[in-house]
Amino acid sequence: MIFYIAFALILIYFIIIYNSLVSVKNNVEKAWANIDVLLKQRHDELPKLVDTCKQYMQYEQETLNKVIQARSQVFAAGESKNVGALGTAEGNLKSSLGHLFAVAESYPELKANEQFMQLQSRISGLESALADRREFYNDSVNINNVRIEQFPDLFIARIFNFEAFDLLKFASEDLKDVDISQRFN
Numbered sequence: 001m002i003f004y005i006a007f008a009l010i011l012i013y014f015i016i017i018y019n020s021l022v023s024v025k026n027n028v029e030k031a032w033a034n035i036d037v038l039l040k041q042r043h044d045e046l047p048k049l050v051d052t053c054k055q056y057m058q059y060e061q062e063t064l065n066k067v068i069q070a071r072s073q074v075f076a077a078g079e080s081k082n083v084g085a086l087g088t089a090e091g092n093l094k095s096s097l098g099h100l101f102a103v104a105e106s107y108p109e110l111k112a113n114e115q116f117m118q119l120q121s122r123i124s125g126l127e128s129a130l131a132d133r134r135e136f137y138n139d140s141v142n143i144n145n146v147r148i149e150q151f152p153d154l155f156i157a158r159i160f161n162f163e164a165f166d167l168l169k170f171a172s173e174d175l176k177d178v179d180i181s182q183r184f185n
Contacts (some may be wrong), residue, residue, distance in 0.1 A: 005010040017156045023163050024144045030139035032081065035168075038133055039078045042126045046071045049119040053100065053110060063103050083166040090130075097123065134168050141165040 050064050073089035101120065104110050145164045148157035156162075 014156060017153055017158065021147060021153060021157060021160075021162050024140070024147050025162060028137070028140045028144050030181055031133065031140040035130065035133045035137055036078055037129045038126055039074060042123060042130070043075050045119060045126065049100075049116070049123060052113060052116045052119060053104065055110075063096070063100050067093070067100050070096040083168050087169050094127070097127075104180060138167050141167050 046067060050067055052063060070093035071090065072084065074093050077085035077089045104116070104120075110116055144162075147153050148162045148164060
């Protein structure tokens, strides 16, 4: 009788661990989905911003093309769920947008355009929300990766093939301070 009770308690304990690992794994997937939603929203807003800028910035086609190209790279990395490529593409897009907004400073008519101001504000808000979601994603990945390496979760994780996820990282050049003076050259 004691053997059956001990076996039942051990079985319940392993079921609790398994369910906890499933929950942690699903939190990582949910965090990625939240990033994906914001990336798609930003992906939809950027063409509107570029079109608005085209009306005023006739001589800045290279700047606008860099934004469009970076937008495509971010979308492709997000669709393929390539965390490494997403970090690089995000850095390129952030740099391109920073340059676009800096160049826009020399176009007073553009800066006064209400649609441009709304789009700039919307994209800035999306960037802030993306930063929060990236942090939540990395926290979720860290929790998952630690749990599948800790004893006794390690045994359940190996039996049921729970895998580690990659953290969302940025290239070292994307982490450096921005030289504002270069933006105006």
